[in-house]
Amino acid sequence: MPLTLDARDQALLDGTAGPAAALAMRVVVRTAESMEAEHLLDITGAHIDSCLYHGQAGLDFAQRLADDGAQVSVPTTLNVSSLDLLHPELYRGDDHTRDQARALMNAYQAMGCEPTWTCAPYQMDARPPLGEHVAWAESNAIVFANAVLGARTHRYGDFLDIAAAITGRAPAAGLHLDAARHATIVFDVSAVPAKLLDLDVAYPVIGHHLGKLVGSAVPVIVGAPAGLSEDRLKAIGSAGASSGSLAMFHVVGSTPEAPDLETACGGRVPTDRHMITADDLRTARDQLTTSTNAKLGAISLGTPHYSVPEFARLIELLGDRRIHPDVHGYVNTGRSVAHELDLRGWSTRLADAGVQLVTDTCTYITPVMADIQGTAMTDSAKWAYYAPGNLGLDVAFGSVEDCVESAVRGEVIRDEGVWADA
Amino acid sequence: MPKATRTLIAGEAHGEILELDEPLSFWGGFESETGTIIDQAHPQVGQSLVGKIVMMTVGRGSSSASSVLAEAIRDGTAPAALILQESDEIIVLGAIVADEIYQTVMPILLVDDVTYRDVASLTAAQITADGQIDPR
Numbered sequence: 001m002p003l004t005l006d007a008r009d010q011a012l013l014d015g016t017a018g019p020a021a022a023l024a025m026r027v028v029v030r031t032a033e034s035m036e037a038e039h040l041l042d043i044t045g046a047h048i049d050s051c052l053y054h055g056q057a058g059l060d061f062a063q064r065l066a067d068d069g070a071q072v073s074v075p076t077t078l079n080v081s082s083l084d085l086l087h088p089e090l091y092r093g094d095d096h097t098r099d100q101a102r103a104l105m106n107a108y109q110a111m112g113c114e115p116t117w118t119c120a121p122y123q124m125d126a127r128p129p130l131g132e133h134v135a136w137a138e139s140n141a142i143v144f145a146n147a148v149l150g151a152r153t154h155r156y157g158d159f160l161d162i163a164a165a166i167t168g169r170a171p172a173a174g175l176h177l178d179a180a181r182h183a184t185i186v187f188d189v190s191a192v193p194a195k196l197l198d199l200d201v202a203y204p205v206i207g208h209h210l211g212k213l214v215g216s217a218v219p220v221i222v223g224a225p226a227g228l229s230e231d232r233l234k235a236i237g238s239a240g241a242s243s244g245s246l247a248m249f250h251v252v253g254s255t256p257e258a259p260d261l262e263t264a265c266g267g268r269v270p271t272d273r274h275m276i277t278a279d280d281l282r283t284a285r286d287q288l289t290t291s292t293n294a295k296l297g298a299i300s301l302g303t304p305h306y307s308v309p310e311f312a313r314l315i316e317l318l319g320d321r322r323i324h325p326d327v328h329g330y331v332n333t334g335r336s337v338a339h340e341l342d343l344r345g346w347s348t349r350l351a352d353a354g355v356q357l358v359t360d361t362c363t364y365i366t367p368v369m370a371d372i373q374g375t376a377m378t379d380s381a382k383w384a385y386y387a388p389g390n391l392g393l394d395v396a397f398g399s400v401e402d403c404v405e406s407a408v409r410g411e412v413i414r415d416e417g418v419w420a421d422a
Numbered sequence: 423m424p425k426a427t428r429t430l431i432a433g434e435a436h437g438e439i440l441e442l443d444e445p446l447s448f449w450g451g452f453e454s455e456t457g458t459i460i461d462q463a464h465p466q467v468g469q470s471l472v473g474k475i476v477m478m479t480v481g482r483g484s485s486s487a488s489s490v491l492a493e494a495i496r497d498g499t500a501p502a503a504l505i506l507q508e509s510d511e512i513i514v515l516g517a518i519v520a521d522e523i524y525q526t527v528m529p530i531l532l533v534d535d536v537t538y539r540d541v542a543s544l545t546a547a548q549i550t551a552d553g554q555i556d557p558r
Contacts, residue, residue: 027518034430034514049485055454055493061519137485157488157512159519174511215445215480216508245445245482245510290462386450388462 001038003029009040012167020070020166027163032171035154041133041172046076046165047121047145049137050158051108052365053082053101061159062107065166070111073168075126077116079138080305081105082366085117086335086359090368101366111162117360118334120234120305122149125336130256133176135164139247140304140382143237146248148230150256152176155216155247175248181257182266183220183250186273187213190223193278193422197225200313201399201418202281203232204381207239207246209284213274216245220264226253231307238304239381278421285419288384291394294411296324297374298393299403300363302332303383308340310400315346317404322354324410328370329355332362364390375412377403424540426531426553430509431517433527435475436548436558437502439541442466442478448494448513449486457499475547476501477538481510491516495528503529503549507538531555 005013012025032040050058082101084090091098109115116124121136122144128134128151136145136153137160145151154174156164164170174180187210189197196202210219221236228251240246250258258264301314314331323329331350333341338359341347350357363369364387369376376393378384384397398406402414443465446452451461457472481487491513494500500520504513509532517528529549533541537555541547546558 023522026522027515030518031511031515034509034518035511050489052486052489054449054486054489055497057492057496057520057523058489060496060523061492064523139484142485155485155511157485157515159488159492159515160511161485215482242484245480287463385463389450389460 003032003037004039005029009169018069020065020068023065024070024163024166027159028167028169028171031160032173035171035173037171037173039172040169041176042168043074043133043135043164043170045074045128045134046072046161047079047136047138047141048076048108048113048161048165049079050162051078051081051105053097053104058158059100059104062104065162066107066110070166072112072165074165076113076165077121078108078113080119080361080365081117082361084358084360084368090358092367116334118305119362120334123305123307123334123337133170135161135170137161139241140234140238142247143241143249144234146175147237147250147255148233155245178266181218181248182268183218183264184271185214185217185219186270187219187221187276188223188273189221189276191275191277192281196278196418199399199418200232201379203235204239205281205285207236208243208288208381209276209280210236210249211240211242211244211246214244214246216247218248220250220252220258220261222252222261224251224254228254229309231310234304235381242382242385278419282419285397288381288397289395290388291375291396293375293394295374296327296377296406296410296412297372298328298330298369298376299407300330300376300378300383301380301400301403303362303364303378303380306331306333306337308337311341311346313400314404315349317401318353321408323407326410327407328372329407330358330363330369331355332358335359377406377412379403424533424537424555426533426555428532429553430514430530430532431521431528432551432553433529434549434551435503435529436546437473437475438546439544440469440471440474440476441542442476445478445480445482447482447484447487448490448516449484452490454490454494454497454499457494471501472499473502475503475505475549477505477542479507481506481513485512487512488515488519492520495520495526496524500528503531505531505533505538505541507533507535
């Protein structure tokens with residue numbers, strides 16, 4: 001069945017609401033056709049990734065829309081940009097790129113998007129509920145919306161996000177529909193030692209391994225402790241969306257569409273089953289490390305943006321210690337969480353400890369880090385995956401405990417004991 | 423003659439065939455200024471994609487790949503065409519917007535497994551607007 005548009009869609013396409021809405025509708029319609037959608041559906045919100053500057057094309061598109069008077073028709077949040085507007089002194093890039101990046105941010109604000117500048121819109125108060133259709137871009141946000149909130153978004157790229165926000169419509173296809181949300185692959189972690197599954201560090205590594213194994217399929221994890229925290233689920237999703245194209249997963253006993261294995265699979269028999277061992281996870285962990293050089297130059301935490309509970313753990317681990325003077329310490333977070341840190345007095349404690357907060361952006365997508373002498377360490381599988389290529393740094397992956405101890409001592413220290421077989 | 427099961431972006435192209443050994447994320451894995459693979463973990467890191475008919479089974483990674491691909495198409499550093507086995511909206515969106523804003527078309531074709539193997543064995547090919555892939 002070809003795509004059928006309703007009268008409202010056709011009117012937008014015909015330009016009755018102006019050239020910007022018509023361009024936005026053409027982008028939605030062409031995307032819908034590529035997905036073999038039979039119709040469009042209403043969305044209640046959007047999250048825009050296109051506000052991060054990648055070159056003239058993205059700016060030309062946004063300015064065309066904004067100059068022609070486009071306005072979003074649903075509440076719309078903005079992803080990280082290339083600039084930290086709260087800490088502009090950190091920016092080390094060239095003036096031209098900064099000006100272009102700022103012009104792009106201005107164009108999206110002009111269209112009525114909220115200047116949230118975070119890759120973790122799910123950490124803010126207003127979140128889409130179970131079953132609601134949205135158009136979210138940014139791979140970690142997409143997988144979190146689907147898996148953890150049970151909201152419905154397909155794996156959208158830049159441009160569809162704003163086009164959907166302007167028209168209020170998205171293709172009725174892919175992960176918007178029940179059929180594509182059911183798991184086809186079982187990922188059994190019951191053979192992984194329980195003491196490793198009790199640690200946060202296990203989850204980005206599980207996600208990295210999962211993404212490599214399943215590609216764009218929907219997996220269901222069984223054998224994990226019930227009631228995994230949102231931060232652990234965030235770590236699985238963001239890692240799997242970097243090493244693979246993970247846009248939806250289930251964890252039996254933790255995610256809303258997986259009360260049990262049968263429901264997660266939609267009553268069908270899974271096509272594949274993987275038994276995961278501690279050895280698999282050690283291999284996956286090692287893939288996230290490019291250097292064993294002991295000299296530490298930096299730590300970078302908060303990819304995706306650090307949550308309040310993650311900061312609580314960091315503050316606890318730091319105690320009253322300072323990081324080593326030769327080490328640069330960064331934590332990326334969103335403005336709403338940064339505001340909470342101020343209220344709790346934690347911003348001052350982090351500054352006293354020598355740790356730099358980065359807001360509105362992230363250390364691996366824009367030049368904000370100082371010249372780093374030595375290895376950069378992170379607790380994020382996503383950062384470990386992208387930083388070597390983006391920044392030309394050697395990276396060591398470790399737990400947040402490893403990162404803090406290493407930062408205080410000025411050398412890479414990792415607790416290998418937690419990865420043992422028993 | 424090999425033919426696409428679907429044309430995601432219809433258009434004409436020709437060029438050398440380059441089959442990628444692993445899926446590539448255009449964001450973080452590819453540099454639009456030079457048109458080369460920069461993902462250090464990719465087996466073909468350093469390879470240029472400029473003007474080639476690039477084959478990969480599926481897409482991968484970040485939403486920003488749409489922006490990077492659109493920029494490469496604008497800049498003339500993109501592949502001549504892409505051949506995939508599974509549809510990937512993130513990649514398709516980059517090509518849609520480049521077409522809408524610059525009227526520059528980078529065809530994207532979907533093929534089945536057998537056709538994929540046949541095309542991958544070619545040195546160079548010509549793609550027609552109806553999705554025909556002819557040796558060249």
